[in-house]
Structure formats: C-alpha cells, structure tokens
Amino acid sequence: MTSTQRYSFTLLAVFILCISVQALNKVNVWGFFAHRKINELAVYALPDSMHIYLRSHIEYLSEHAVDPDRRRHSTKGEAEKHYIDLDYYPYDIKQLADSFPKSWEMALSCYPEDTLRTYGIAPWNLQQYHYRLVKQFQGRDLSKLLKTMADYGHYVGDIHVPLHTTMNYNGQLTGQKGIHGLWETRLxxxxxxxxDLLVEEVKYIDDVQELIWSVVLESHRLMPEVLHKEMMLSKANSSSKYTFEERGERTTTSYAKSFSQLYHDNLNGMVEQRMRCAVSCLASLWYTAWVDAGQPSLKEFE
Ligand SMILES: [Zn+2]
Incomplete structure (x- = not known):
C-alpha cells in the first residue's frame, strides 16, 4: 500500500466511523431535546420546599439530562440501564404484570445475570437509583445530589418510551428502521x-417499585400501536414518507414533515401523554426520595 493509498484508507475509515457514530446516536434515546425538557419541567412541578432551592440549578439538571446517553457506548454496563426487552421473556402483558419478577433478587433467582443484562435492566436500575438518591439527600453534598437527580431523570424518561421495552427497538425486525428516532426525537x-406538559401536583409514592413497573408495562402495552400505525401509514404513503436533502456531496434522508404530522395525529397525543407522564412521575419520585431522606432543608446544601 502506498502512503497516498494508506492516507485515503484512513480517511475512509474515519468517515465510516463518523457515520456509524451518527447512526448510533440516532437510535435508542428520547431525543436530547425531550430529555432536557422532562428534567426542566419536573423542577417546576416540585413543591416550594424543594423548588425554590432547585430552580437555580435548572440549567444543570436540564443540560445533564443526557449524560447517560453520552456515556452509553463508552462506559461498560451503561447501555443496559436504558431499556428492557420484555418481549424476550415468554409472557404476555397480563402475565408480565402478575408474575414477572419485579425485584432484582427475584429476577436473579429466575434468570442468569448475563441474560438480564443482555435484555436490559432499566426498571431494576431505577430502583437502585432511588436508594442512591435518598442517600444523596441525606449526604447533603449538592454536586453529587444534582448529578444523581439528572441521571435519574434520564432513566425515568427512558422507561416512558414504548420502544425501550422491545427487542424490535428500532423497527429493525419489521422493516421499519428509524422509527425509534421518529417517535422520540422527530415528533x-x-x-x-x-x-401541554404542566403537571398539577406531585404525589408521595408509597411503592416506588410498583410505580416503576406500572410505567414500564404501560410503555410495553403501547408498543404494538407505535409500530402498527407507522407500518399502515408507510404502506399508504410510501412515495411521500421521506424528504431528501443535499448536504455537500451527501444526500441525507429524514421523515417528511407531512408524514410525521400524519403519524403524530394517528397516535392521538401518545407522545405528549408519555412526556407529561414522565414529568409528573419524575417530580413525584424526586419528591419521594427527599421525603424518605427526612425532608432535609436544601438551603443547608448551598
Ligand atoms: Zn437513554
């Protein structure tokens, strides 16, 4: 190989790597925009005893809402915290609600840890994060507390996304590749x-584990509709589904605005409802952790 060939080969490799990273970034995540909004709006939903001290940190909590996605490809053990492929397990939705192991210990007694991690540990990770957050409120270290709150908000956001509960997370098994980004980023x-994402009032959650699982199961219940409606609309609108844009030498493809609008209308407010639910659920979980920690005065954290 001559040095010119080697140089061209290196350039090509770097180019392919950039494209792959872009492709990876496009799947598997509520758009960065939605994650930031969920964390931000949850602060507004908190009672005054928390809100007045945390509002000056809204920018931090919102900006760092996407940290877990940023590290998901570089930190071992991170990626599996964002999803759970419930359809890997041999249960229908009713059996999942009734008999799927809800605690990590129970899950470990039913399945090898490797299997659990391969198919995602989102609900169990969240339970662990809840205990961590209670400790942070008791520890009174503001920077640690804010970091945990921001991460926690991210994981709470993720479990509200129906496609975070299936092996067919990007429609790759049904010829619908790209649907993940369409639902949670483009829409x-x-x-x-x-x-309208205003949340009335936060609630103390008596059973955090139960709440987390009810959110996960509701997402999973909505998942077939997310896939089915896109497939029906794609069949009827195959020629107008995408727009193509010239960017220098490259042509980029994205879902056409008209198709996105059609899909959004057909989902009957589902994206908005899941986002509102995420804001409300997060505010209530933050509040619950603070109450469980003994309602420390956040003023003393400064
Ligand atoms: Zn995520």
Missing part, C-alpha cells in the same frame, strides 16, 4: 409547542 421536536 417531540416538531410538535413540542402544541404540548
């Missing part, structure tokens, strides 16, 4: 201004 970015 909220296009239609966010129409959403």
């Amino acid at each position: 909220p970015e296009l239609f966010f201004d129409e959403y």
